[in-house]
Amino acid sequence: MYRAPVEDIAFTLKHVAGLDDAIRAGKLGDLSEDLVDAILAEAGRFATEEVFPLRKAGDETGAVLKDAAVTMPPGWKDLYRRWIEGGWNALSGPPDFGGQGLPVMLAVAALEMWNSGSMAFGIGPTLTMGAVEALHRHASDDLKSVYLEKLVSGEWMGTMNLTEPQAGSDLAALKARAERAGDGTYRIFGQKIFITYGEHDFTDNIVHLVLARLPDAPAGTRGISLFLVPKFLVDADGSLGRRNDVFCSGLEHKLGIHASPTCTMIYGDGFAKDAEPGAVGWLVGEENKGLACMFTMMNNARLAVGMQGVAVAEAAYQKALAYAHERHQGRAADYAGEGMAPIVHHPDVRRNLLTMKALTEAARSIAYCCAHALDMAHAGEEARHWQERANLLTPVAKAFSTDVGVEVASLGVQVHGGMGFIEETGAAMLLRDARIAPIYEGTNGIQAIDLVTRKLPQSGGAHIAGYISELRQVAESVRQSNLASLGATADRLDRALDDLDEATGFLLAAQGDGRAEEALAGATPYLRLFALAAGGCYLARAALAEGGGGRTALCRFFAENLAGETSALKDRVVHGAASLAAASAALGA
């Protein structure tokens, strides 16, 4: 059973991420707290009552390919229809194209709930929303007028086509080819792999955003252009015309998210029999500047994938907690009932459950704070500051949350004991689903490198320094609060922030001194150190807003049980590179 944690989500949005203050300061238009509550409640209802019940069928049946057409699992097409009719696809879409223009904070909160219901369902619309943002920012008015309204409503879905067999993390190796057709359009040729929702029966048309190279393009990432390639061409009156020369030649058999079709897409191979070979495409943005346009989509998608991590962690926690109350084994000192105690009475099981809850809440807070920064950047005042904050938090929100998704789903299996390994309980499915999120949308290793090499040096290191100072103020507020129920939280947060400070200084100095390899070696432990320090402070914000109770106890648990990991992580960042280099000979590289 999954029940959307609407109150927790609302509390974190309002009191940790700053939604309340933003509403009060009038930075979010006429959005009111009541409207926020109403939207979250209805999204929670939809995720709980409509998405979640179809998760198991999605996992068991999966998406099926036959004759280049993909059929979604039973009930899924209707689910999608009801979902777009509810206006959910348009939640944060641009109002000039039928969107509701609501803040990113609300969009990610809703996204969390769809993904807890089913990750395989949630990932599809994520790509459509990314496509909307990329087209809204970079496409010509003509393209916008044909495609945006339908993508915003969800009548058509979007995809993101980057990956090729030889070009994954390294897009410089991309080979898909684009030729100018002489009439302002282009013809696209090549193969893309692993394309999520590349083909399905949810919508009549699918709008692919495809990276390809023009014949005279410079080598590397500076020679990549972005094209819009629809499955069906659109006639002048807006109706669907002939089939374009693009098709799905294969579906991957995967560890998880079985209902999300992962497609091999073939462009320009003569699939459209009544036309010359070559998929008809339209340029988005300028020639050879496609990667920058695609980054609009990718940044959006990175936060969204981070939400998948939070979502799967939440679902795994709820399932494990319910099981821990049902399953009786052994005796427990604090169990007054007859016979064996429910396993939730055993300290080791409680530690697992509280670790799951605390990590989930920390990841949720970081992701929502990232969404808040994006909203503030759009609101205009201090736009540069907020954009830098969003830039800083995006790789952390993506990588930490998705690592937490796997960690928490794995703990969830553990809490179930042997039954966790048996598909019947659904705990194993969550772990299988969770495992993709640290890989796609840029692996977590690549996120850590992005954080260290591009985000820490923003404004010459001033932004990260300011961020750490803000976190220190939270620790200081904990100290000043004198809340006995927060135990040693202030001291533990101070220590975690000292570790973050030292590791940050080391990485910035290493890059400044030309010791790039040392910085790269420490990137992954640094990202986790960053997230634990920031997450601990965000839990403290929640505790201070609550002033004693469940959130306060959770914050103390995090500070006294989990935050101590930062010291070991700092050592790995500052002292780990030499031994890593020395031991590398063993790898034969």
Ligand SMILES: Cc1cc2nc3c(=O)[nH]c(=O)nc-3n(C[C@H](O)[C@H](O)[C@H](O)COP(=O)(O)OP(=O)(O)OC[C@H]3O[C@@H](n4cnc5c(N)ncnc54)[C@H](O)[C@@H]3O)c2cc1C
């Ligand atoms: C289910 C699924 C859905 C997907 N959906 C889409 C989609 O919709 N659209 C799309 O375009 N792609 C999609 N992908 C592709 C996905 O984004 C890539 O798999 C991912 O970016 C990693 O690329 P790769 O698989 O080629 O791994 P590689 O790039 O070969 O990486 C292998 C390992 O090496 C590491 N590595 C690589 N380069 C470096 C480096 N410079 N420094 C340090 N470490 C490095 C990586 O972190 C990783 O651990 C999907 C993949 C899957 C499995």
